[in-house]
Amino acid sequence: MSTQLLLVQALNGLQFGVLLFLVAAGLTLVFGVMDFINLAHGVQYMLGAYLGASFAAWTGSFWPGLLLALPAALACGLLLEWLVFRHLYDRDHLSQVLATFGVILFLNQAVKLVWGTAPLQVPVPSLLEGGIALMPGLQYPVYRLAILAAGIATALLLWLLVERTRAGALVRAGASNRPMLAALGVDTGRLFMLVFGCGAMLAGFAGIMAAPILSVEPGMGDSVLILAFVVIVIGGIGSVRGAFVAALLVGLIETLGRSLMPDLMRLFLAPSPARQAGAALASMLVYVAMALILAARPRGLFPARAG
Amino acid sequence: MNGFGRRTALAGAAGLLAAPALVRAQAAGVKVGLVAVLTGPQAALGTQLRDGFLQGVKHLDGRLGGLPAEVLVIDDELRPEVAVTKVRAAIERDKVDVVVGVVFSNILAAIMRPVTEANTFLISTNAGPSTFAGRGCNPFFFTTSYNNDQVHSVMGQAAQDAGYKRAFLMTPNYQAGRDAMAGFKSRFKGEVLDEIYVPLNQLDFSAELAKIAAAKPDALFTFMPGGLGVNLVRQYRQAGLANIPFLSTFTVDEATLPAQQDAALGFYSAAPWAPNMDNPQNRRFVTEFEAAYNYVPGSYAAQSYDSAMLLDSAIRRVGGRLADKDALRTAIRAADFRSVRGNFKFGANHYPVQDFWLCQVAKRPDGKFQTETVRKVLENDTDPYAAECRMR
Numbered sequence: 001m002s003t004q005l006l007l008v009q010a011l012n013g014l015q016f017g018v019l020l021f022l023v024a025a026g027l028t029l030v031f032g033v034m035d036f037i038n039l040a041h042g043v044q045y046m047l048g049a050y051l052g053a054s055f056a057a058w059t060g061s062f063w064p065g066l067l068l069a070l071p072a073a074l075a076c077g078l079l080l081e082w083l084v085f086r087h088l089y090d091r092d093h094l095s096q097v098l099a100t101f102g103v104i105l106f107l108n109q110a111v112k113l114v115w116g117t118a119p120l121q122v123p124v125p126s127l128l129e130g131g132i133a134l135m136p137g138l139q140y141p142v143y144r145l146a147i148l149a150a151g152i153a154t155a156l157l158l159w160l161l162v163e164r165t166r167a168g169a170l171v172r173a174g175a176s177n178r179p180m181l182a183a184l185g186v187d188t189g190r191l192f193m194l195v196f197g198c199g200a201m202l203a204g205f206a207g208i209m210a211a212p213i214l215s216v217e218p219g220m221g222d223s224v225l226i227l228a229f230v231v232i233v234i235g236g237i238g239s240v241r242g243a244f245v246a247a248l249l250v251g252l253i254e255t256l257g258r259s260l261m262p263d264l265m266r267l268f269l270a271p272s273p274a275r276q277a278g279a280a281l282a283s284m285l286v287y288v289a290m291a292l293i294l295a296a297r298p299r300g301l302f303p304a305r306a307g
Numbered sequence: 308m309n310g311f312g313r314r315t316a317l318a319g320a321a322g323l324l325a326a327p328a329l330v331r332a333q334a335a336g337v338k339v340g341l342v343a344v345l346t347g348p349q350a351a352l353g354t355q356l357r358d359g360f361l362q363g364v365k366h367l368d369g370r371l372g373g374l375p376a377e378v379l380v381i382d383d384e385l386r387p388e389v390a391v392t393k394v395r396a397a398i399e400r401d402k403v404d405v406v407v408g409v410v411f412s413n414i415l416a417a418i419m420r421p422v423t424e425a426n427t428f429l430i431s432t433n434a435g436p437s438t439f440a441g442r443g444c445n446p447f448f449f450t451t452s453y454n455n456d457q458v459h460s461v462m463g464q465a466a467q468d469a470g471y472k473r474a475f476l477m478t479p480n481y482q483a484g485r486d487a488m489a490g491f492k493s494r495f496k497g498e499v500l501d502e503i504y505v506p507l508n509q510l511d512f513s514a515e516l517a518k519i520a521a522a523k524p525d526a527l528f529t530f531m532p533g534g535l536g537v538n539l540v541r542q543y544r545q546a547g548l549a550n551i552p553f554l555s556t557f558t559v560d561e562a563t564l565p566a567q568q569d570a571a572l573g574f575y576s577a578a579p580w581a582p583n584m585d586n587p588q589n590r591r592f593v594t595e596f597e598a599a600y601n602y603v604p605g606s607y608a609a610q611s612y613d614s615a616m617l618l619d620s621a622i623r624r625v626g627g628r629l630a631d632k633d634a635l636r637t638a639i640r641a642a643d644f645r646s647v648r649g650n651f652k653f654g655a656n657h658y659p660v661q662d663f664w665l666c667q668v669a670k671r672p673d674g675k676f677q678t679e680t681v682r683k684v685l686e687n688d689t690d691p692y693a694a695e696c697r698m699r
Contacts, residue, residue, distance in 0.1 A: 005521045012513035019511075109346075117350040119537045119566035124545065131547050138520030139547025144513070213545065214510055215537035215566055219348050223508040259514040262503070272502075279480045279504035 004135045009259045010252065011134070015144050017251020018151030022206030023224050024231040024243045025158060026199030032238015033175045033195050037093050039100040040080065041203055041228065042221030043107040048073045048204025049211045049220065050111055053120045062125035062212070069208050070201060077200020081193055089192065104222070112218045122211040147209050154202070155244045162240055171195060175238045227254075230286055234293050236300025245301060250286055257285040336375040337622060337629060340397040342390065342408035342418065345382040349533060351562045352410045352607050353382070356432060358600050359608030360407060362592070363615025365599070371615070372622025374629075379403060387417035394418045398425050404629045405430065407614050410607065412436040412455070412483075423447035426632055428639065430618070432611040435658065437486075441692030444656040446699055447632075449639055451614045451651075452606070453579055454658055454690035455483070458556050459490025459530065461577035461663040465684050466526055466554055472497045474554075475524035477515060479535065480504035487530035487556060493691075500524050505535075512539050516546045526552040537566045544570040559668050561605030564676040571668045576678055579659070580609045580648040581666045583679040588616075589647040603677050613646050620644040650687070656696035660689050 027041045051072045056065030084103060088096050124143045131139025162168040170191055173181045182188045207221075214220065231250050235242025262278030269277060293301065341360055343353035357380060364376050379397055383390035397403045398421070405428045409415045415434040422429040423445050431450040439445060440454045466474055474497055478484035488502060500522045503515050519527060527548075531539045536558035543553060553559075553574040561582065564571060582593050582603055592612055596604045604612075621638035625631060642652050654660045663685040666678040 002521065005517055008517045009514055012511075012517060015513070016511050112346075112350070117348070117354070118562065119534055121537075121541070121566045121568055121570075131545065133547075135517075135520065137523060137548070138517055139545070141545040143545070213538070213542060215534045215541075217348060217534050217537070217566075220534070223510060255511075255514045258505070259518060275502050276480065276485075276504055279506070283480075283506045 013255035021247035026202035042225030048207030052208030073204025242302030359611030441695035463494035
């Protein structure tokens with residue numbers, strides 16, 4: 001394998017990692033600050049993609065679609081919070097898992113009723129069409145670079161918000177000691193709603209950004225959700241910085257593992273079993289990495305300053 | 308759970324309402340159990356299958372072989388145990404005369420024994436696994452589609468005919484994916500540069516696309532059903548790889564094209580049928596299907612439509628005597644109907660012996676997308692398992 005191909009694969013890994021970060025950032029905030037397991041985060045990602053696709057089709061362009069879909073995703077998140085989630089904050093994790101799983105079933109089916117079962121398509125915005133030749137024969141789509149940029153910008157913005165603003169200080173305080181924060185006179189209910197809305201909007205944003213490269217279909221959030229959970233567990237629950245580092249790590253391990261594993265296995269095995277074993281091992285690699293990291297650091301790479 | 312309760316209640320209510328009609332139908336009608344996946348991510352395929360059969364019955368004025376037809380639509384939910392329960396009920400309670408449909412092989416495998424052991428005919432209109440083509444062939448089982456291996460091998464032959472020397476293979480890492488590679492390689496004699504297996508839940512193909520670009524093959528062969536194919540096709544186009552011929556099976560079809568659109572333009576697939584086939588029965592089928600359901604029919608719909616025509620011809624031949632199973636079997640075997648694909652007859656194992664085509668995605672003047680025949684690759688092709696079948 002040439003160095004050039006390796007570099008392209010590393011870039012692919014970073015780009016996939018950034019996409020994962022967009023999903024995981026909202027999840028880690030909600031989980032860390034509110035101690036609330038939201039399995040429905042994946043369907044919020046799906047909802048974002050569907051809203052983006054509909055608005056883009058309606059307005060005929062990607063950008064107004066994005067601008068309209070963001071507040072719509074926020075509204076959906078707040079509605080869900082008001083209808084379902086706020087009644088679960090004081091329940092145990094099992095009730096939260098059951099209820100949010102119910103929301104997944106409900107929304108997946110609702111999406112099918114509204115948009116049908118066939119996958120939708122969102123065209124790449126014309127501004128970001130085309131590609132850059134990174135190696136002979138391979139165009140690296142400009143849109144993927146835009147995802148990379150959007151992810152890094154979001155990470156910076158979130159870091160500023162959480163570390164440098166008053167609202168961010170409250171969020172951090174909520175993450176480390178909720179009863180004390182409430183005792184100091186902070187309306188934690190409102191704070192949670194704010195955090196939840198932000199989380200839903202981030203998931204929706206990830207969905208919209210992913211729509212031009214991935215297919216928009218019912219259940220699309222479920223496979224992303226699993227990786228997003230891996231990311232927040234590796235990164236340390238509640239830590240945005242941890243989620244960013246872990247997302248890039250998972251993206252790199254996923255992508256490089258998939259491209260290198262079969263070749264690596266060929267050193268030990270005949271070509272045909274090497275390919276199958278390599279493919280199987282590559283899909284395990286992320287979870288092996290998670291197990292190793294948790295063995296060394298049980299609370300993740302960057303544990304939030306929680307008690 | 309709530310959905311289940313509601314569905315049961317509805318089914319119960321429907322059963323009560325249908326009871327008097329049932330008695331009448333039994334006197335002189337034919338009841339068909341139509342099994343299709345209508346919920347879950349693969350529902351688009353089941354919908355095509357169902358609509359195709361219903362369109363066939365509509366063209367026959369609601370009759371099959373002169374008998375008034377009643378179609379019982381059964382949603383298998385892509386869960387074998389659900390399929391078995393519902394199909395058993397259809398046979399024992401509703402007394403269906405024949406079971407038609409099934410998109411996925413695992414559902415077919417599950418309902419095979421319950422249906423055939425009740426001496427009821429089972430006509431698959433899509434799933435065509437090798438298990439029932441060879442030693443497992445069954446006198447009560449027919450299929451109007453193909454054996455899956457045939458379709459992959461057609462692509463291998465097409466690559467061979469086109470003179471491609473170096474091919475790159477990529478499929479999902481499960482049984483059907485491995486079968487696809489084997490099928491392609493059974494007829495492709497050139498060099499296989501690499502074989503990539505991807506997980507079934509793969510989202511992003513950028514790592515694989517970089518490998519393909521680095522290998523510079525003459526052609527890519529791939530089998531990526533459903534959403535996998537939507538992702539791959541669009542990312543393949545975005546990565547600027549479309550100058551490498553994209554040879555695929557079950558990856559670009561009328562069920563996925565609405566989402567792939569321009570990205571799939573010019574990509575290849577293999578099939579025994581395409582919507583543009585020029586014969587009177589196909590022109591009528593496609594035109595009236597689109598008018599009724601407002602989408603382009605795919606092979607799922609076409610093969611189901613054919614099964615309605617097949618049943619019609621067989622029941623007519625036995626003069627409506629559905630109880631005479633042996634006569635009915637002989638009549639079905641005769642396949643005395645005009646298929647939308649033109650040539651159609653059954654082999655000794657009740658799988659079709661038919662022509663296969665190389666097809667290519669094209670945009671129609673009305674802006675919709677469909678696959679269109681390029682050239683005939685195999686003529687009167689029999690599946691590789693037929694010789695092992697000892698039909699009792």
